Amino acid sequence: MTKPSAPRRHLPTSPFKAPDAPAAKHFVLGDRVTHDQFGLGTIIGVEDGVAMLVDFGSRQARIVSPYTRMDKL
Secondary structure (H helix, E strand, C coil), X not given: CCCCCCCCCCCCCCCXXXXXXCCCXXXXXXXXXXXXXXXXXXXXXXXXXXXXXXXXXXXXXXEECCCCCEEEC
């Protein structure tokens, strides 16, 4: 079974508390990161919260926001 791509919606009339929105990830030039698909890398370019250019050694990739698959080391 696969994970749904969209988060579940919360009805305003539901007696259960709505889940908190995840905090936005903030990266700066030179940060070491890990990506689920590409592995370890270094931030080499920043596009004002829109995307990051990351050097993964064997390749460079432009990772767009939200950075759900990328974590700071």
